Amino acid sequence: MSILCVGSVALDSVRTPFGSAENVLGGSAVFFTAAATLFHSVQVVGVVGEDYPLHELDFLSSRGADLSGIERRTGESFFWSGSYSSDLSTRDTLETRLGVFANFEPKIPESFQSARIVFLGNIDPILQLDVLDQVKNPDIVACDTMNYWIEGSRDVLLKLLERVRILIINDEEVRQLAGNSNLLKAARWVQEQGPEMVVVKKGEHGATLFADDWLFFVPGFPLEKVFDPTGAGDAFAGGFLGYLAKAGSLSPGDLRCAMVYGSIIGSYAVEQFSIRGLINLSPKEINQRLIEFREMTAFETHVLSEDHV
Amino acid sequence: MSILCVGSVALDSVRTPFGSAENVLGGSAVFFTAAATLFHSVQVVGVVGEDYPLHELDFLSSRGADLSGIERRTGESFFWSGSYSSDLSTRDTLETRLGVFANFEPKIPESFQSARIVFLGNIDPILQLDVLDQVKNPDIVACDTMNYWIEGSRDVLLKLLERVRILIINDEEVRQLAGNSNLLKAARWVQEQGPEMVVVKKGEHGATLFADDWLFFVPGFPLEKVFDPTGAGDAFAGGFLGYLAKAGSLSPGDLRCAMVYGSIIGSYAVEQFSIRGLINLSPKEINQRLIEFREMTAFETHVLSEDHV
Numbered sequence: 001m002s003i004l005c006v007g008s009v010a011l012d013s014v015r016t017p018f019g020s021a022e023n024v025l026g027g028s029a030v031f032f033t034a035a036a037t038l039f040h041s042v043q044v045v046g047v048v049g050e051d052y053p054l055h056e057l058d059f060l061s062s063r064g065a066d067l068s069g070i071e072r073r074t075g076e077s078f079f080w081s082g083s084y085s086s087d088l089s090t091r092d093t094l095e096t097r098l099g100v101f102a103n104f105e106p107k108i109p110e111s112f113q114s115a116r117i118v119f120l121g122n123i124d125p126i127l128q129l130d131v132l133d134q135v136k137n138p139d140i141v142a143c144d145t146m147n148y149w150i151e152g153s154r155d156v157l158l159k160l161l162e163r164v165r166i167l168i169i170n171d172e173e174v175r176q177l178a179g180n181s182n183l184l185k186a187a188r189w190v191q192e193q194g195p196e197m198v199v200v201k202k203g204e205h206g207a208t209l210f211a212d213d214w215l216f217f218v219p220g221f222p223l224e225k226v227f228d229p230t231g232a233g234d235a236f237a238g239g240f241l242g243y244l245a246k247a248g249s250l251s252p253g254d255l256r257c258a259m260v261y262g263s264i265i266g267s268y269a270v271e272q273f274s275i276r277g278l279i280n281l282s283p284k285e286i287n288q289r290l291i292e293f294r295e296m297t298a299f300e301t302h303v304l305s306e307d308h309v
Numbered sequence: 310m311s312i313l314c315v316g317s318v319a320l321d322s323v324r325t326p327f328g329s330a331e332n333v334l335g336g337s338a339v340f341f342t343a344a345a346t347l348f349h350s351v352q353v354v355g356v357v358g359e360d361y362p363l364h365e366l367d368f369l370s371s372r373g374a375d376l377s378g379i380e381r382r383t384g385e386s387f388f389w390s391g392s393y394s395s396d397l398s399t400r401d402t403l404e405t406r407l408g409v410f411a412n413f414e415p416k417i418p419e420s421f422q423s424a425r426i427v428f429l430g431n432i433d434p435i436l437q438l439d440v441l442d443q444v445k446n447p448d449i450v451a452c453d454t455m456n457y458w459i460e461g462s463r464d465v466l467l468k469l470l471e472r473v474r475i476l477i478i479n480d481e482e483v484r485q486l487a488g489n490s491n492l493l494k495a496a497r498w499v500q501e502q503g504p505e506m507v508v509v510k511k512g513e514h515g516a517t518l519f520a521d522d523w524l525f526f527v528p529g530f531p532l533e534k535v536f537d538p539t540g541a542g543d544a545f546a547g548g549f550l551g552y553l554a555k556a557g558s559l560s561p562g563d564l565r566c567a568m569v570y571g572s573i574i575g576s577y578a579v580e581q582f583s584i585r586g587l588i589n590l591s592p593k594e595i596n597q598r599l600i601e602f603r604e605m606t607a608f609e610t611h612v613l614s615e616d617h618v
Contacts, residue, residue: 039613087490181396183513184531204492205514208531217605219526222493222517247611256608283613290610296526297606299565301599302556304348304592 001139001245002043002114005032006106006131007121007234009046009070013081013095014273016088018227024274025056027078028121028144031231034275035238035265036119037063038286040245043112045069045131049077049100059279069109073100088229089203108134117245119237120164122146125156132163140250142166142241144233150177162194168237170201183208199240199259201233209259214252218259219296221267221289228273232266235278239265264289310448310554311352311423314341315415315440316430316543318355318379322390322404323582325397327536333583334365336387337430337453340540343584344547344574345428346372347595349554352421354378354440358386358409368588378418382409397538398512417443426554428546429473431455434465441472449559451475451550453542459486471503477546479510492517508549508568510542518568523561527568528605530576530598537582541575544587548574573598 012026029046036042041064048054048070061067076099084091106127113135120128120143128143143164149157150173157177161167167174167190171183178186187198187210198210204226206219240262247254264286268277321335338355345351350373357363357379370376385408393400415436422444429437429452437452452473458466459482466486470476476483476499480492487495496507496519507519513535515528549571556563573595577586 087484089490175396181398182533182535184533202514205511206526208528215531215605216608217515217528219517219528222524224491224493226491253609254611257611260608283615287612287615290612294608294610296524297608299525299569299603299606300562301603302563302566303596303599306592306596 001040001116001248003036003040003117003119003241003245004043004045004108004112004115004135004138005029005036005119005121006045006108006128007032007119007123008078008101009048009052010078010080010101011052012230012274013079014228014230015083016228017084017086019273021228021273025053026080026231026274028123028231028234030057031234031269031275032119032121032238033060033065034278035235035269036242036245037065038239038265038278038281039242039261041065042242043069043109043115045106045108045112047071047073047100047104049073049075052077066112069107069112071107075100077101082230084229088226091229106131106134116140117241118142119241120144121234122149125149125153125160129156129160129163132160140165140241140244142168142237144168144237145173145177147173147176158193161190164195166197166199167195168199168201168233168240170203170233174198174200184210197255199237199262201236203229203232206263207236207259209255211252211255216256216259218263218293221263221293222296223267223271226270229270231275232270235269236262236266239263260290260293261286264293310349310425310557312345312349312426312428312550312554313352313354313417313421313424313444313447314338314345314428314430315354315417315437316341316428316432317387317410318357318361319387319389319410320361321539321583322388323537323539324392325537326393326395328582330537330582334362335389335540335583337432337540337543339366340543340578340584341428341430341547342369342374343587344544344578345551345554346374347548347574347587347590348551348570350374351551352378352418352424354415354417354421356380356382356409356413358382358384361386375421378416378421380416384409386410391539393538397535400538415440415443425449426550427451428550429453430543431458434458434462434469438465438469438472441469449474449550449553451477451546453477453546454482454486456482456485467502470499473504475506475508476504477508477510477542477549479512479542483507483509493519506564508571510545512538512541515572516545516568518564520561520564525565525568527572527602530572530602531605532576532580535579538579540584541579544578545571545575548572569599569602570595573602
């Protein structure tokens with residue numbers, strides 16, 4: 001199943017308690033693609049300025065990314081800089097310069113329009129809708145969003161959700177979107193707006209998939225070394241959808257496995273700055289954490305005798 | 310394996326967004342015992358004042374609790390009142406009256422001194438140490454503590470930890486105790502102080518068992534209706550140790566299953582005020598959530614071919 005990804009292609013400057021990185025590769029489309037191409041090829045649509053070091057994305061092409069949908073325009077690339085708190089639980093945005101991203105109008109190349117899976121990174125829901133008007137009946141439309149759009153573009157966002165099959169969102173945002181602090185009720189509310197499934201990302205606590213009448217939990221991989229949480233959510237989405245594309249199925253078994261792969265790829269992403277943790281990641285390393293995830297969650301059900309008390 | 314539990318036996322007045330309950334049964338020993346007796350008998354040591362409605366604990370005796378170690382003294386029982394925030398994530402203590410608990414000196418009846426499992430509820434670590442001086446070589450000493458003792462009685466607490474096999478503690482507290490915001494490092498630090506295992510309780514995010522060279526995650530059961538989080542941690546500890554006592558083993562398989570039972574019992578505890586959710590809880594209801602936990606966490610490991618990229 002072919003994947004189309006539309007999102008930001010940015011330069012980030014990030015400070016964490018463990019160091020800093022200046023003008024490194026970032027943006028939702030970049031993190032997603034670095035993750036998803038570990039499993040499957042990806043068609044990417046975005047925009048960059050004259051300053052963007054596109055050659056640094058060559059490794060993505062070599063593992064199946066088609067970057068021909070990334071437009072280069074006159075001007076600066078989208079730039080974000082932020083600083084994380086000592087425990088990495090919060091971050092302050094120091095600077096945002098939209099650059100050429102301010103006038104981004106996704107144009108989906110004809111050869112991308114038949115993608116079976118579409119991932120809409122966290123951009124203006126008007127643009128996300130615009131992308132859906134350009135593609136031909138994909139099997140899976142998955143999208144991310146954030147507090148900025150939930151507050152400022154609620155109506156458009158709700159219109160978008162009617163056309164989304166899987167909403168991938170973090171826990172604070174889904175509570176805000178649904179106006180309900182109870183996660184289960186918040187996810188069920190979202191499902192009433194259109195999405196068949198909701199994937200709630202919970203940082204170090206992992207993620208939960210809310211499907212029609214079942215749900216699935218995957219923990220966050222326990223790490224001694226978290227260097228940079230930037231992009232972890234997009235890396236999760238990339239691992240999740242990349243695995244589903246490879247499996248070619250939305251069976252409950254494949255959805256569960258996709259959740260685990262999402263968490264694995266997210267865990268490798270945060271161990272280094274930018275997408276560095278995903279550049280040389282091998283199937284062997286991915287498999288190793290898969291086995292560890294199984295050991296950390298599997299148990300035998302010793303049910304109680306019904307007259308034991 | 311017999312269980313001895315020493316902790317507070319209190320009256321609570323609790324306000325949540327869903328209602329309030331006045332002067333209801335509370336305290337760590339009460340929640341623990343209401344949970345653990347679903348699996349195994351428990352010997353309880355505590356103190357109450359003249360006002361305590363001990364007859365309301367009769368149902369615990371009928372399922373195997375020996376309450377003869379609860380001393381009744383002249384004066385008022387330990388009283389706590391608190392109010393939860395609208396999303397139940399934080400609470401304010403409105404009033405604490407120690408009453409007879411202020412001079413609590415646990416006296417372990419001779420018939421309780423050979424217990425194989427000892428649970429030290431969250432009381433002054435001086436008293437927790439005092440209990441350990443009165444018992445004969447238990448197989449498992451498990452204890453809980455809180456920020457108050459971590460701040461004010463750190464030295465005694467560290468001395469206690471040398472004699473504890475399983476520390477059961479919440480995530481904020483273990484980070485505070487270890488002075489490390491990374492949960493894995495914090496738990497490993499605790500293990501260097503003595504405990505072979507650390508069980509970290511994470512509220513709605515479930516709990517993690519850190520054993521010698523492995524760990525196990527159990528999620529929180531997803532609930533639409535959380536009425537009153539008071540006592541959830543002690544109910545978890547009761548389910549966890551109650552199951553281990555019943556199993557009579559600390560095998561990895563039984564420890565994993567005990568974690569799941571802890572989370573199940575905790576989930577039933579928070580669905581009603583006080584210990585009401587645990588009074589009529591049936592093995593059938595417990596088994597039902599056990600099966601559901603399995604469905605929410607089990608996955609087939611489809612490992613990647615090592616040359617797929």
